[in-house]
Amino acid sequence: MNIFIKDIQKTYGNLKVLNRINIEFKDKDFSTLLGPSGCGKTTLLRIIAGLETPDAGEIYFGDKCVFSKEKKINVASNKRKLGMVFQDFALWPHMTVFENIAFPLKAKGKKENIKEKVFSALKTVRLENLYARYPSELSGGQQQRVAFARAIIDNPEVILFDEPLSALDANLRDEMRFELTTLVKDIGITVIYVTHDQIEAMSMSNKVIVMNKGNILQSDSPEVIYKNPINTFVAQFVGKSNVLKDGIIRPENISLTKLENSTEYEGSVESVSYMGSFYELSVKISSLGLWKIYSNERKAAGEKLKLYIRNSDIHILGGIANV
Template sequence: MKIHLKGVEKKYGNIQAVKPIDLTIEDQFVTILGQSGCGKTTLLKMLAGLTEPTAGEIHFDDTPIFSLSKKVNVKPNKREIAMVFQDFGLWPHMTVFDNVAFGLRGKVAKAERTAIVHDALKKVKLEQKAKMKPGELSGGQQQRVALARAIAVNPKLILFDEALSALDAILREQMREEILTIVQSIGSKAIFVTHDQTEAMAMSDNMIVMNSGEVVQTGSPEEIYHSPTNTFVANFIGKTNWLEEQDKMIRPEHVHPYPQANTRARSGIVKKCMYEGDRYLIFVETNGHLWKFYDHQPHIQGEKIKLYIEENTIHSLQKQEA
């Protein structure tokens, strides 16, 4: 399913929550990434039909889902989508089975419903928890119930609104892998809203980066990381070193403490050294700027050091915009 947005925007009085957007979404797993308040959840809710746009049109393939001018606004339950929320949205008085079956009521016969629910629970590895209540489950298990409920209705599109933010770091990483595997196995498309850059980079086929209500860049994780279009994207996605020419930047992995082929040197003083498990992140003051690079050995604060820059990896924002 292709999703087309044409001039879609949202205002709350004089506040422009989402500025006019023209966008086509067609990859299987897409993330909308941005800081809190940038409009990403509002955009997701407009796709879901939970928030009505102030202007514009939304099409799923060639079918209009919303059009102010044509007076079209398809109800959320008719859009063939499912949504997984940050707080899971489970009914506490219902069993796991009944929570997953909820969206199937009135759509399929009871016997078929039972088979669908058991299949969904099997996909999320919760077959043995069907008779339990959500309050008896861990946070990760509750997240799996929410995912099972979403896939049970066989949606064309699953929307995730900060769906992993309530989980601890280890569970988040585990659930990323499980969500990707399940989405790929059922053939649905997914749009995943997050403010976590690592999460977005790891999961996405395509990323939509938002800032202050507008889409500032779209592309694969590799494209956005290596070729940001402006300073916001460069600073928001990954770590960045800025050259004296403020429109030129280089990533820390292309800066070395030892001579390399096709590099140029610059001097600096070590300001801080942070251990990251498999390597150290070193902060160096050079030419009035605080630079970062990685090394497998620690460096002492105050140490004089030379940094060697891979010149062919310097990225020019001015060139990108041109």
Template sequence: MDLNIRGLGKAFGGTVALHPTDLTVRQGSFTTLLGPSGCGKTTILRMIAGLETPDMGTISMGEEVIFSGPSKRVVPTHQRGFGMVFQDFALWPHMTVFENVAFGLRAGKRTSKIRETVMEALDKVKLTGMHDRYPHQLSGGQQQRVAFARAVAITPRLVLFDEPLSALDAVLREDMRVEMMSLVRDLGLTALYVTHDQIEAMSMSDEVVVMNSGRILQSGTPEEVYGEPSDAFVARFIGKSNWLVPDHTMFRPEHLLWDRTGEDCHSFMVEITHVSYVGERYELRVKAEGHGEQWTAYHHTRLAVGTKREVYLPHHRLHHLVESK
């Protein structure tokens, strides 16, 4: 079943958190809401979960309406059949791992074969043998696995992720990203994931929904929103972008070439103003003659600051769009 929201809106006091919004999350897909803090992505997630009440619109799962402003229908959170993984894990410190995972099952009065269900969920997240431990006896990554096991133990129709990896260190976050994505796919779950981290969004998602100021600006595959941004904010927020002002024409740093190819190219004389070593390559800031903005470029060796070089940009790598108002 697809999740459908139509005309969903929310304001807190006089501040609009979400303008009337439409969104469809396809069954079996991994969809990510991506945007800066305050863009409305968490507000959408909490309204879907039933933790916030929308001011308007409808939310449905397949043919089942779980919220309707016009008909004043509100299905309680515990009856929606959704799992949720929170940013701060939200584990009960006085409960064992087993009881934390069993919490949703007991709340939903699904106590038949509860031990078997809990142990199976723990096995899926690689926590076999840890059911008697308490949260404080686990690492951050293990606590996150417990939170995920609790979400999937109820066999949810949809799993909601509220920036679940932000509390982890960088190395563990990358490992958990791969594990979480694999588990979602292996279990055939439908997932809606909220993050401000573009790497998480681009690497995990079937569809990325980019938001800003309470509105959806663009949705599409990671390749589409990166390669063909429809909005200047999207182009700047996802990856690095170089701009030919004032024409609102952009290109990505990796498309700026140091050697001429057989393609039709624009050429620019640039001066290198800054060089950073980032591991697999050098990241350079360059100033092009006749252009006000500095650009980002990549090179496989260190070039000296002050060096002037001719660079080339294939015509087909330019992307034209309209600046956001």
């Protein structure tokens, strides 16, 4: 299902949280709202869910208008045909896995074939043998899958995720990124995902929507967002970058050996971080500040280096740096 957001605005007192947001979420795409805390991404997600009311604008689910300030339309959240997975999973601790997943159906009075529907959802998330357990008896990853099963139990046309992996440890987050991506692809459903984690956004999404201060700065594929950021904020929020006068250069595009058609810079190593497959160097360059450089060899603090950059690897920014 396509979702169209038109001129959505939201303020809290004197604070403008969303500033005339216009965006389309395409059917069966995995779209991620990415940005720092307070940028408006969660507010936008809650507005799409019907949990917050915008001050102006319209929202369409396909051809159906679910919100319009001007037309006085505001379809209730439970009638928008969506599922939602929260940051804290929001599982009822006194209910079993089966009861948690069945809850949305019972709350809507849909009592027919509940057992069949619940076990179908359990099979999707590969938890058929844990239906009688309570949330406290499950791992974090298992609880996440229960929350996902509950979100899909009533066959929604879109699933909304509000930072669902932030409560998990690093190794489990890596595992669940793959799990969630596989599950939603198998189901074939529209996904809108909120995170401040660039790795989640870039590795899971078809489309990344970078937000800051209530504005959408750039919306495109992960590859375009990384290789062609519109401004300094996007360049520095999505991956690491070094700022030149007219553009940015990614650390992986800086060579410690001479290249043809390249410009030479000199700097001194300030610090070295071992990253496993490479070393990340902080190199101070006169007039340009501190740069991040990747090296296959360890360098000593204070060591003088020559750096080489091809002009073709410099991305010229076209946007406004401080939006």
